[in-house]
Amino acid sequence: MKKLILYTALLGLPLLSQAQAPAPAPAQQQPIALMNGIAHLGNGQVIQNSAILIRDGKIENVVDATNARLALDGYEVISVEGQHVYPGFILPYTNLGLREVDAVRSTIDDAEVGDFNPNVRSLIAYNTDSEVIPTVRTNGILMAQVAPRGGLISGSSSVVALDAWNWEDAVVQEDDGLWMNWPSIYRRTGWWAEPGPIEKNKNYDKQKADIESFLGSAVAYSQGGKPKETNLKLEAMKGLFDGSKRLYITANYAKEIVEAVKTAQKYGVKNIVVVEAEDALYVQDFLKENNIPVLVANLHRLPDRPEDDVDLPYKLPALLQKAGITVGLLYDDLKSSRNLPFFAGTAAAYGVEREEALKMITSNTAKILGVDDRAGTLEKGKRAILFVSQGDALDMRTNNVSMAFIDGRKLNLTSRHIELYEKFKNKYEAQPGQ
Amino acid sequence: MKRILLPLLAAAALLLQPALAQENFPVNGVSDNRPQRYAFTHATVVQDYQTRIEDATLLIENGKVVAVGKNVTIPPGTTVHDLKGRWIYPGLVELDASYGLPPVEEKPRASRADGPQMETNTPGAYAWNEAIKAEYSAVSDFNAKDSEAKALRDLGFSTVLTHRHDGIARGTGALVTLADDKSHNVIINPRASAHLSFDKGSSRQDYPGSLMGAIALLRQIYLDSRWYTSQQEKPFVDRSLTAFNEQQRLPQIFEVKDMLSVLRADKIGDEFGQQYIIRGAGDEYQRLDAIKATGARLIIPLNFQPAYDVSDPLDEMNVSLADMKHWEMAPYNPMLLQQKGIEFALTTDGLKEKKDFWTNLRKAVKYGLDKQTAIKALTHTPAQLLGAGNKVGALRGGMLANFIITSGDVLEDDATIYENWIGGKRYELKAMPAQELAGMYRLDLGGNTYNIEISGPADKVKFRLMESDTTGHDMNALVGENLINLTFSPAPKDTSRTQLVRLSGWWDGRNWKGLGRNEQGQEMPFTLSYTGPAKERKQADKKPAAALPKPGEIPQPFLAYGQVKPLEAKRYLIKGATVWTNEAEGIMQNADVLVEDGKIRQIGTNLSAAGAEVIDGAGKHLTSGIIDEHSHIAIQGGVNEASQSVTAEVRIGDVINSEDINIYRQLAGGVTAAQLLHGSANPIGGQSGLIKLRWGKAPEEMKIQGADGYIKFALGENVKQANWGPHYTERFPQTRMGVEQVMVDAFTRAKAYEQAWKDYNGLSRRAKANATAPRKDLELEALLQILNGERFITSHSYVQSEINMLMKVAEDFGFTINTFTHILEGYKVADKMAKHGVGASTFADWWLYKMEVQEAIPYNAALMHNQGVVTAINSDDAEMARRLNQEAAKTVKYGGMTEEDAWKMVTLNPAKLLHLDGSMGSIKAGKDADLVLWNDNPLAIYAKPLKTMIDGVIYYDLERDEQMRRELQQERARLILKMQEEKKNGGDTKPVAVKQQKVWHCEDLSGLNHVHHSEHEAH
Secondary structure: OHHHHHHHHHHHHHHHHOOOOOOOOOOOOOOEEEEEEEEEOOOOOEEEEEEEEEEOOEEEEEEEOOOOOOOOOOOEEEEOOOOEEEEOEEEEEEOEOOEOOOOOHHHEOOEOOOOEOOOOEOHHHOOOOOOHHHHHHOOOEEEEEEOOEOOOEEEEEEEEEOOOOOHHHHEEEEEEEEEEEOOOOEEEEEEOOEEEEEEEOOOHHHHHHHHHHHHHHHHHHHHOOOOOOOOHHHHHHHHHHHOOOEEEEEEOOHHHHHHHHHHHHHOOOOEEEEEEOOOHHHHHHHHHHOOOOEEEOOOOOOOOOOOOOOOHHHHHHHHHHHOOOOEEEOOOOHHHHHHHHHHHHHHHHOOOOHHHHHHOOOHHHHHHHOOOOOOOOOOOOOEOOEEEEOOOOOOOOOOOEEEEEEOOEEOOOOOHHHHHHHHHHHHHHHOOOO | OHHHHHHHHHHHHHHHOOOOOOOOOOOOOOOOOOOOEEEEEEEEEEEEOOEEEEEEEEEEEOOEEEEEEOOOOOOOOOEEEEOOOOEEEEOEEEEEEOOOOOOOOOOOOOOHHHOOOOOOOOOOOOOOOOOEOOOOEHHHHOOOOHHHHHHHHOOOEEEEEEOOOOOOEEEEEEEEEOOOOOHHHHEEEEEEEEEEEOOOOOOOOOOOOOHHHHHHHHHHHHHHHHHHHHOOOOOOOOHHHHHHHHHHHOOEEEEOOOHHHHHHHHHHHHHOOOOOEEEOOOOHHHHHHHHHHHOOEEEEEOOOOOEEOOOOHHHHOOOOHHHHHHHHHHHHHHHHHHHOOOOEEEEOOOOOOOOHHHHHHHHHHHOOOOHHHHHHHHOHHHHHHOOOOOOOOOOOOOOEOOEEEEOOOOOOOOOOEEEEEEOOEEEEOOOOOOOOOOEEEEEEEOOEEEEEEEEOOHHHOEEEEEOOOOOEEEEEEEEOOOEEEEEEOOOOOOOOOOOOEEEEEEEOOOOEEEEEEOOOOOEEEEEEEEEEOOHHHHHHHOOHHHOOOOOOOOOEOOOOOOEOOOOOOOOEEEEEEEEEOOOOOOEEEEEEEEEEOOEEEEEEOOOOOOOOEEEEOOOOEEEEOEEEEEEOOOEOOOOOOOOOOEOOOOEHHHOEOOOOHHHHHHHOOOEEEEEEOOOOOOOEEEEOEEEEOOOOOOHHHHEOOOOOEEEEEEOOOOOOOOOOOOOOOOOOOOOHHHHHHHHHHHHHHHHHHHHHHHHHHOOOHHHHHHOOOOOOOHHHHHHHHHHOOOEEEEEEEOOHHHHHHHHHHHHHOOOOOOEEEEOOOHHHOHHHHHHHOOEEEEOOOOOOOOHHHOOOOOOHHHHHHHOOOOEEEOOOOOOHHHHHHHHHHHHHHOOOOOHHHHHHOOOHHHHHHOOOOOOOOOOOOOOEOOEEEEOOOOOOOOOOEEEEEEOOEEEEEHHHHHHHHHHHHHHHHHHHHHHHHHHHOOOOEEOOOEOOOOOOOOOOOOOOOOOOOOOOOOO
16 A cells, blocks of 8 residues: 555655646736737627726626727737637636546546435535646636536536636636536446447436436425425525526437426426537427536547548537527536637638537526526626637637636746646757757 | 168168167166067158158168168068158258256346356366367266257257357267157267357356357467377366367358358458368348358258337337348348359258247248258258268168158148158158048049149148139138048039038048939939149149249348449539648649559649549538548447456457448548447456448458458556445455556566467477477467567557556567557657657547546647647547548637648548558549548548548448438338238237447456446446
8 A cells, every 4th residue: 555655655646746837917907908819709709809808807898909099008919919808718628637647547537426415515625726727728728617527416507717717716706606427327338348239228227217206305305495404405406496407418319308398397407508418419499498508528539430521520419509509518528628619610621610619618508507697608797707819719720828817917828738848849949969 | 772772771781780779788677679670661762952752761770771662672571651742852851959967057147236257157177268179078967858859850850969058169070860759869970060159158258258258268279189189298187178179170160140241250260270160040032242252061950030010100210221131031040142153051950949949941931941951950951061961961872761751842831740760760740641632533423523622731621612723712621631521513503503512421442432312412423533633733833922932132241221233433523612621732733643452643734534434523612531540430249358467469450340230430531431349347448440431342342451450458546446346356466556557567578478389480391390389378479479570569548657568678678669549648748758759649539537537638639639649530439430531620719720730630640540541641643542531622521422432432422311311111021011011910029129239448357247347437
């Protein structure tokens, strides 16, 4: 045991001794005017020559600079001419800050043991000093919904802004909703390297019954006035029935999606979001009729079935959007989650109009998470969470974040990656013959 | 001729007669050897699959055939069976059984907690590998067991080849009959065959953990057994090697699980001068041409699947098109093999229910299998394959009296097998009515005559009152051995006449006769007399529905987006495109490219080429095809032979899977070539397979001819099993220190090996004759190739220390590492890499998933490139490979590469790393026409391939893809309808199972029946 600890400690050392995540930026002192950039408002509109005024951490105004007469005395005026301005991208359903190194168990804090853990809260485990956070910001991701996973009901997520000294400072919305993993109807046989045919999950009925029983108890508990004995789990469920919390349900096969939503509705859950939803296409009418928004998982995945259109995952957002469903995009793989903007780019390449695709990582997501009153667009009164890119931020070829703001605070955009890059670039440049 | 021979044969048969009871056994009581001579007369005898004799006699005595023919003299004292109307066939021969053998002990699967099993658990002086059980001899274990024999006997089989289905080299099989007798008496040939497979069976030894490992092991066993045998004085005793060598002259039967493995097995046979008989899986129709080319004779199951229950569309969508089509096509497999001229035997093995055998066989006949071929596949072929054609498989004098008696043509639906005679002993399967009645009859009743047809075997006859030659009405009949009762309406069409004619009579030896009452109840005599056979009419009676159903189309590969017709190379002129040449010309605007004979012929402006198909390139971008330096698609049976630290002997090229949908998906992403790499679970992995994504071609045709040989090495956490959990702490190495020593040791051994051969080859002819050649070792051969610059290393690597280490090891042994792959800390030692001359193939932006990637940065590619390292961006991922253009674009973002240089990272640079830049990687006259036409700048996320061409063949075309999607829908709809009809007609259905496709990554540890794996699918 000692040996193991020692080993882990040794491996951990370089992590700690090297580049730290940069310090959070100080509070905004002076109003800022971002002038002449191409503003993508995140609501579908673009202002080709914009003026974006930021004061006291909020967006004071967004106007067309071509005609507006602006009094900018006292403003820090920053020209972003030719550059693109976007609302900060939102990464929903992420374990950012809850997990550092997949292979090292001690760095993993994203899944609690047991089937029903609605009382578990991701926010308090969210590590603002994670080395990963600075690396997603440089692609334009400035907000995240930090969510637990595992079990049938995993716990509650919170929405955070990605520049903070600690989790309390990071909050955009505390405990925005609870997470449920709808059991699979199908169960894979064999093992992963030699998968057998997929069978019906024999435990499905039981797991579904467990969920129903739990929801039933939660409803009863919520209606019973002050309980004699506090039940932490059921207490945590209350917000689902009065609409103050959302229920995010991960489900993939078509029937699972329907069963999940119908079950939640049966027990009076008000705000339901379907997550992952690889087969959402086949129940699009159901989702539309029930006004269920969808957080679509990894666009950069293989089609589920050999006969699927080869580009089916790429065009899924377009197909759902066409059906009238509110779509947000998520990236369920921490190591690559900084590539979320390129999911939107892919959606745009496969049928979604570009500004609509942008909404899928900004305003749609904000709306789905219930923070659209504060964030998600470049609009007057919202929190000044935004960034500037030298080119189209949805395309890796041109995404190049030159500055970013959270509540008007101009972020230090360095990261371990940039520091290591500089370190070795300098090494080689200093070598003779370079 | 026959008549002259017959007495001679009969005499010969008598002379050869063995005693009926084993004569060395003491008898309890008085001797009781009864006369055992039988004659079967007036039967239709199928003497062999191509000779049918009507009204013939079969004479047998003491378990052997004496004579067959029309004019056989029946000696006095013979029991005679009149089989008028009945048929006799030679007894059927089953080549795939484990009859009489104890069941293979199912050892529990090793679990992670068990740790590795490095050595064999077989006690004794046997092979080092537990899957090599060549020493096993079925006859030593064989115990005749009537309860087991009965199952096959009831189907009409009398002879089976029994062997133990366990291991890669399975030892010998015994040819035995299914008679209810002592083991001593039923064994026809105690050593009839040798058996092989790719399945390690009950062995829980780690090696081999993959299909390619099984193949490598088998190869080495051939070499080892030859080497071992060649020595006068053995250096040690290995009874498996001795046995393996001794088996080489026996018929070799190789069991495989799918049609690609038929090709694989045959290839190994070719290497070692063996033509295997291959026990296939029933899917051979999917690659008929390639299978025909093997020249192998096959043993084929009739394991047709029930239709899927497709009534629920949300479930039905989870059935793959390939599975649906296989349901439809499997019954055509025997017919298609026959049509192709591939000889095969049929087996009952693989049937879920043995009783389905005849149903399925008759189905195959309905689906076009020639009856003669069907009988041949159950008699002649299996007998011949075992060299037992003089004993079984036909009915000729001196052969075993193994035959079945049937009601008629046994391949007709209503046929009954009454008796199965084995070695002259009778086994009744179904009581045989006194006689067959089928035929045309005339009923005379009170001055009226009626034509009556009797059909079906005697135990289930059908009477019909005939209106014409072809139409008639059913009659009610009760027939016993002596009595008959018949009722019918004499004018069945006239509904006003409801009264029935009723007859009751008896058999007078020739006809039925008796007393009847007509419709009015009047009493009158009747006779029912035979007028002739009914067979002429039978043909015409066939309903149109019973006509040969048309087989579906067979796309290649056999799955969605497969090609029904092979795609062909054409002359193409691509006009007015933005051409990314990757050459000095850079990116040419408005340029033309001419493609001819699979090559790029010319690049320029305003080209014209009469007869060439013109492709409009205006507003589009033309590039050379993407080359993925690190891929694991199109691999079957595991990507890692993770069991040993050094597995240089395994070859990805042995296990290429042409039926992988990801080939097509990657064509749709502009990929034209890939290095299929062994995984990274051990320091020295296996040899690579370099392929072009020639969708539809067989595995061998996908390989790049003349490409250099490559091999995978790996360093760091994977090879030291750092993330395999607490139980994997045994295999050396467990540290980076040990990894170096594995490398040094391997090359040191290879050098010693080389020296040993040099010494041997340098001996005088005389000395050589007295010396033993060194053992040929495929692992060391591969390592030696590296030392001699004939094979090139792609090494998985992460941190700078290990990168530097491997370069130093190579330098000490005088060679250069070709490529570091992953190489995520390459940026820290890029200057040293440039100096060593090694290239890099890396991810654009992966990091984080384990400790050794904590300092991985997305600027890595740019930093290495800037130091002069030839740098490529690879996928190691079936999904990412279809977006490698985007991954290349990230080097523009991270590190400021120019777009031209970024693009080379997925085209020219990987071509250089794979030594393919002479023919690929750029758009240059004379190079292969491996081209992609894009709708946009290929580095843009908005770019899509419109066409992907390899060797001048357009393998992917966006418009054709859309057309194929529609056709796919139609094909599914057609099959779904067909399945629904099957269900409606009472056919079996099975619930839907989802086809999950395995996508390999380089850390996937195992492909065979083994369990250890890393919990996180890290890379």
